[in-house]
Amino acid sequence: MSNDEVIVLKQHCLALELRSDPIKGRGVFTKERLVRNTLVEISPILLFNEEEYASHGKYTILDQYTYCWQGGYALALGLGSMFNHDSSPNVGFIRDIPNKLIRYVTLRDIEKEEELCISYGNHLWFEDDSNDQTQVSSDEDEPFPFAADDD
Numbered sequence: 001m002s003n004d005e006v007i008v009l010k011q012h013c014l015a016l017e018l019r020s021d022p023i024k025g026r027g028v029f030t031k032e033r034l035v036r037n038t039l040v041e042i043s044p045i046l047l048f049n050e051e052e053y054a055s056h057g058k059y060t061i062l063d064q065y066t067y068c069w070q071g072g073y074a075l076a077l078g079l080g081s082m083f084n085h086d087s088s089p090n091v092g093f094i095r096d097i098p099n100k101l102i103r104y105v106t107l108r109d110i111e112k113e114e115e116l117c118i119s120y121g122n123h124l125w126f127e128d129d130s131n132d133q134t135q136v137s138s139d140e141d142e143p144f145p146f147a148a149d150d151d
């Protein structure tokens, strides 16, 4: 995929697209207006246990993608790994531990052409390029290992 190529996700029932940004990399955008509480994605997860993650995963690119999970760390398959961070997110996520899924739901109405973003929490490992950098506390929902471990 070249940097400016748009991938239309035809298999998805919502009109979502992956677009690339020179700083943030790939991100998820909507081509249609979405109302609050719309389920935009269900991602099955791949679970790495604590030992496996500590020995291997954390030394790889996985460390930029994995969510803290009961018993280890989880890689969201599908679009779940493509949501960029915004400190005022328009999408929330809910871990379904027994079913090993993450559900992503809109937190407000979202206009056509907006990027869909989640919050990674307050402990970022990169310079935040989101538009509104107001800090919000989301301690209960720190998705990434850096956020949980590096204090």
Ligand SMILES: C[S@@+](CC[C@H](N)C(=O)[O-])C[C@H]1O[C@@H](n2cnc3c(N)ncnc32)[C@H](O)[C@@H]1O
Residues within 6 Å of the ligand: 023, 024, 025, 026, 027, 064, 065, 081, 082, 083, 084, 085, 086, 126, 127, 128, 129, 130
């Ligand atoms: C879970 S990935 C998101 C998908 C990623 N953009 C890609 O192309 O694979 C997390 C990475 O995206 C980038 N990223 C996400 N949100 C960002 C933001 N607000 N500002 C700058 N970089 C961001 C960072 O490089 C981060 O390590």
